[in-house]
Amino acid sequence: MAAPMERILIVGTGLLGASTGLALREAGFSGKIFGWDKDLGQLRVAIERGAVTEAISDAGQALAAAGDADLVLLCGPVYSILDWMQSLAGQLRAGQLVTDVGSTKAQITAAAEALFVSPQRATFLPGHPMAGREMSGAAAADVALFRGAAWIFTATPQLLPTTEQQDLALAWRQWVGRMGAIAIDLDPVVHDQQLAWTSHLPQFLATALAAELQSRLDPDPAHGQIGGRALREMTRLGSSPFSMWRDIAATNTDAIAAALLALEQRLAHIRENLRTPELREEFERANRFRSRL
Amino acid sequence: MAAPMERILIVGTGLLGASTGLALREAGFSGKIFGWDKDLGQLRVAIERGAVTEAISDAGQALAAAGDADLVLLCGPVYSILDWMQSLAGQLRAGQLVTDVGSTKAQITAAAEALFVSPQRATFLPGHPMAGREMSGAAAADVALFRGAAWIFTATPQLLPTTEQQDLALAWRQWVGRMGAIAIDLDPVVHDQQLAWTSHLPQFLATALAAELQSRLDPDPAHGQIGGRALREMTRLGSSPFSMWRDIAATNTDAIAAALLALEQRLAHIRENLRTPELREEFERANRFRSRL
Numbered sequence: 001m002a003a004p005m006e007r008i009l010i011v012g013t014g015l016l017g018a019s020t021g022l023a024l025r026e027a028g029f030s031g032k033i034f035g036w037d038k039d040l041g042q043l044r045v046a047i048e049r050g051a052v053t054e055a056i057s058d059a060g061q062a063l064a065a066a067g068d069a070d071l072v073l074l075c076g077p078v079y080s081i082l083d084w085m086q087s088l089a090g091q092l093r094a095g096q097l098v099t100d101v102g103s104t105k106a107q108i109t110a111a112a113e114a115l116f117v118s119p120q121r122a123t124f125l126p127g128h129p130m131a132g133r134e135m136s137g138a139a140a141a142d143v144a145l146f147r148g149a150a151w152i153f154t155a156t157p158q159l160l161p162t163t164e165q166q167d168l169a170l171a172w173r174q175w176v177g178r179m180g181a182i183a184i185d186l187d188p189v190v191h192d193q194q195l196a197w198t199s200h201l202p203q204f205l206a207t208a209l210a211a212e213l214q215s216r217l218d219p220d221p222a223h224g225q226i227g228g229r230a231l232r233e234m235t236r237l238g239s240s241p242f243s244m245w246r247d248i249a250a251t252n253t254d255a256i257a258a259a260l261l262a263l264e265q266r267l268a269h270i271r272e273n274l275r276t277p278e279l280r281e282e283f284e285r286a287n288r289f290r291s292r293l
Numbered sequence: 294m295a296a297p298m299e300r301i302l303i304v305g306t307g308l309l310g311a312s313t314g315l316a317l318r319e320a321g322f323s324g325k326i327f328g329w330d331k332d333l334g335q336l337r338v339a340i341e342r343g344a345v346t347e348a349i350s351d352a353g354q355a356l357a358a359a360g361d362a363d364l365v366l367l368c369g370p371v372y373s374i375l376d377w378m379q380s381l382a383g384q385l386r387a388g389q390l391v392t393d394v395g396s397t398k399a400q401i402t403a404a405a406e407a408l409f410v411s412p413q414r415a416t417f418l419p420g421h422p423m424a425g426r427e428m429s430g431a432a433a434a435d436v437a438l439f440r441g442a443a444w445i446f447t448a449t450p451q452l453l454p455t456t457e458q459q460d461l462a463l464a465w466r467q468w469v470g471r472m473g474a475i476a477i478d479l480d481p482v483v484h485d486q487q488l489a490w491t492s493h494l495p496q497f498l499a500t501a502l503a504a505e506l507q508s509r510l511d512p513d514p515a516h517g518q519i520g521g522r523a524l525r526e527m528t529r530l531g532s533s534p535f536s537m538w539r540d541i542a543a544t545n546t547d548a549i550a551a552a553l554l555a556l557e558q559r560l561a562h563i564r565e566n567l568r569t570p571e572l573r574e575e576f577e578r579a580n581r582f583r584s585r586l
Contacts, residue, residue: 130520130521131521131522132521132522132523149521150521197505197506197509197510198506198510198520198521198524199520199521199523199524201502202502202520202523202524202526202527202528203523204560204563205498205502205527205560206523206527206579207563207575207576207579208556208559208560208563208575208579209494209495209498209556209579210578210579210580210582210583211559211575211576211578211579211582212490212555212556212559213490213491213582214578214579214581214582215578216490216555217490217491227423227491227492227495228423228424228425228442228443228491228492229424229425230425230492230495230496230499230530231491231492231495231586232586233495233526233529233530234495234498234499234527234530235495235579235582235583235586236526236583237523237526237527238579238580238582238583239579239580239583239584240576240579241576242572242573242576242577242580245572245576246572246573249567249568249572250567250568253567253568256564256567257564257567260560260561260563260564261564262505262509263501263502263505263560264557264560264561264564266501266504266505267497267498267501267553267556267557267560268553268557270497270500270501270553271549271550271553271554271557274542274543274546274549274550275542275543275546279535279538279539279542280535280539282500282501282504283500283504283533283534283535283538284535285503285504285507285508286499286500286501286502286503286504286507286528286531286532286533287503287531287532287535288507289503289504289506289507289528289531290503290528290529290531290532291532293524293525293528
């Protein structure tokens with residue numbers, strides 16, 4: 001049976017944190033949602049939008065509030081989540097649940113195994129909703145952000161050894177379902193390898209294209225028009241914040257490097273075959289991929 | 294003063310041809326719109342949707358109808374436009390206008406200079422609306438496709454030497470404006486070089502990414518979900534038809550190869566700097582490009 005949840009603390013009330021607050025309330029969560037953000041502007045917007053019911057403006061108070069929370073949700077770049085895991089592990093107690101929305105999962109899951117596996121300690125459920133926007137911040141939060149999206153969990157058996165801990169995890173999984181997301185379980189290393197191809201590679205391609213065009217084209221606003229929809233779409237992710245992606249690049253370096261190298265080689269193959277029948281095969285492969293997406 | 298237009302022949306009633314027919318009627322064109330397509334299915338859909346008022350099912354009859362048209366609009370892949378230019382040049386007479394929507398402009402403009410520059414011949418105005426979709430065909434035609442889009446013209450002084458010819462061109466430019474598009478003039482070689490970066494490179498990147506993922510990932514439909522919006526968006530153009538892009542690759546090979554090589558080098562630079570401060574500079578360049586788009 002899932003454990004009841006009355007008090008939630010969201011650590012980091014930016015895009016994902018504030019969207020979760022909004023979606024939880026929309027889904028019928030009637031308890032208190034405490035929120036902390038190191039950026040007081042984000043926190044104010046989260047309060048104004050109703051994503052958070054109680055604002056905590058100080059990190060020390062956030063640690064204290066965590067001690068009273070049924071659930072602590074860690075949002076933000078991967079290294080800030082790892083820092084909070086360090087701070088929280090010794091402060092919480094059995095029966096509390098900590099979960100996160102970090103973009104890479106191998107290091108976070110390993111840290112959870114090192115910090116949270118003990119009968120006295122809180123339970124840690126590593127999570128990653130496959131929802132985001134190129135805009136960041138509470139102002140971009142969206143109550144519908146998770147509807148129809150996958151919400152991946154990478155718990156290992158070590159992290160949920162007891163029925164009580166599995167019940168705590170189940171309670172959060174049920175809220176994830178009520179927010180409209182689809183819970184999916186993956187091995188943390190498989191998660192990071194898979195995401196290198198399906199999420200990190202698309203981001204770095206968009207960054208590379210936008211950076212290349214920034215260096216290459218004169219600053220004529222007509223280029224946007226001349227490029228049309230394809231250009232806007234293929235560079236949209238170029239707006240993504242470095243702060244988030246620095247931590248992804250640093251915590252999934254080898255898998256991302258392998259994906260980038262493969263793409264470089266495929267682009268070279270296309271470049272060498274612009275006038276040969278090989279080009280048709282590349283388009284047909286791409287058409288097939290799209291037809292099953 | 295712009296010449297009046299009563300009879301238009303659209304050669305190729307696929308996405309762009311049928312969208313033009315729909316947009317012309319919406320913009321108040323009350324004359325006849327003849328349409329021909331080598332694919333009778335496309336032609337039937339164009340008639341059913343009201344993009345064309347008179348269907349011509351035979352290429353010979355299309356040539357004859359061209360002789361009576363005020364305007365002939367050539368749509369389709371670049372080589373098919375070049376073929377029609379060859380067929381039409383000797384059949385038409387002064388006072389008629391031929392224009393096109395071909396994706397590359399250097400070869401078409403050069404062919405126009407070779408075929409249409411003579412006092413007895415029709416006037417040729419090379420054009421390229423910066424509007425498209427990853428879907429092709431008359432079924433995907435959209436009356437609003439050109440609204441707010443640039444419609445580039447690459448006429449050289451040789452192509453429009455007389456006031457009468459400039460008036461013919463003006464008449465079509467006015468219809469382009471009434472369809473909601475913004476006429477822009479560019480040198481044909483500059484057009485092709487510019488488009489290599491802002492249109493062709495984004496397409497080949499999307500094709501490369503989708504083809505790589507097709508080869509790499511197991512055919513699990515969950516991947517689409519796991520990748521999320523970024524993956525769908527960055528591979529959307531992977532659905533583009535090879536027939537169109539084969540001709541673009543073949544008629545703009547050098548510029549596309551240069552753009553692809555530059556992108557390969559930038560991806561390699563990013564790959565080698567996933568853990569260095571250089572990565573921040575790439576994200577900042579990309580952010581700057583997006584902020585002015």
